Amino acid sequence: MNSIVKVQWKNSxxxxxxxxLLAGPNGFEKRGLQPGRKVSFEVTNERRCTGFAPSPGERAPCPEFREIDSGSQCSECRGKDIYSDYVRGDTQTDLDGEFSVYLAQIGQEVKVGVTRSEKIPKRWVEQGADYGAEILSGLSSKVALENEQDISSRGITERIRKEQKTNNPSDPRKLQKIMEEHDYDxxxxxxxxxxxxxxxxxxFSRKGLFQGEIHSVKGQIIGNGRLALAMTSGKVLKNPDQKGLNSF
Structure with a gap:
């Protein structure tokens, strides 16, 4: 039994x-999501802690692989995670490095976000964006968050639900319209x-059996051509009771 940490992306x-990336009682493991790979597994409603980030680029396992009611971290690991304050929008937290503010069209929605400048376009890929535009760069983390909050206050969302990401736009018309309205270049x-x-x-589904060849991966969602299954952080992934194909 393992819990889902996230879909990790790497350029090649x-x-x-x-x-x-999966968490388990003995640490972490990775499983490839290459196109055409045959898999058989089930995503359940059970949740287990995925650990915490002790420093940038590192992850430590939950010492007890604790069962949790919601989210992806137990209270102990959340308290140790260096990103906890930052992801909650605490502008008093100032991380080292340069940050960018971006707009991303995901399906028919447009969101605003912040990431390290060197992580664009990786952040867009991780979020399942269809189109992206870096509108501000070279900022401190505090200034980047302040700009994100200002843009959000003008009606541009900071979050898009996974089920809205299954819509595949043929062009960036929605993003272009937003950029023109707000004079972003x-x-x-x-x-x-x-x-x-x-x-x-x-x-689209948030749980259930996934069998067959991997056809697509978009952000944190995988698809076999018939089902688009969300890889939700913290949810437990297990082998199905009756295996129709080779186990994942």
């Missing part, structure tokens, strides 16, 4: 490709073209 000569990048995967198809 062929484009961005995905792996699934930046290059629009086709994020879909940066990955190894075909466009996501199938009925």
């Amino acid at each position: 000569s062929d484009g961005w490709k995905a792996k699934l 930046a290059e629009i990048v086709d994020v879909n073209s940066l990955t190894l995967y075909d466009r996501l198809q199938g009925e």
Whole structure:
């Protein structure tokens, strides 16, 4: 039994490709999500702690792989995580490095976000963006968050639900409209073209059995052409009771 940490993305000569990072009682493991791989597993409603980040780029396991009621971390690991205050929007937290503010069109919605400047376009790929534009760069973390909050106050959301990400727009028309309305000037990048995967198809679900070949991965959602299954952080992934294909 393992809990889902997240879908991890890495750039290669062929484009961005995905792996699934899992937490377990003995630490972490990764499983490839290459196109065409045959898998069989089930995502359940049970949740287990995914550990914490003790420093940038590092992850430590939960000492007891604790069962949790919601979210992805137990209270002990959340208290140790260096990003806890930052992701909650605490502008008193000032992380080292340069940060960017971006807009991303995901399906038919546009969101504003903040990431380290060197992590664009990785952040867009991780979020399942279809198109992205870096509108501000070279900022401190505090200033970047302040700009994000200001833009959000003008009606641009900071979050898009996973089920809205299964819509595949054919062009960045919505993003272009937002940029024109707010007088933002930046290059629009086709994020879909940066990955190894075909466009996501199938009925969206947050739990259940996933069998067959991996057809697509979009952000934190994987698809076999019939089902688009969310890889929700903290949820337990297990082998199905009756295995129709080779186990994941």
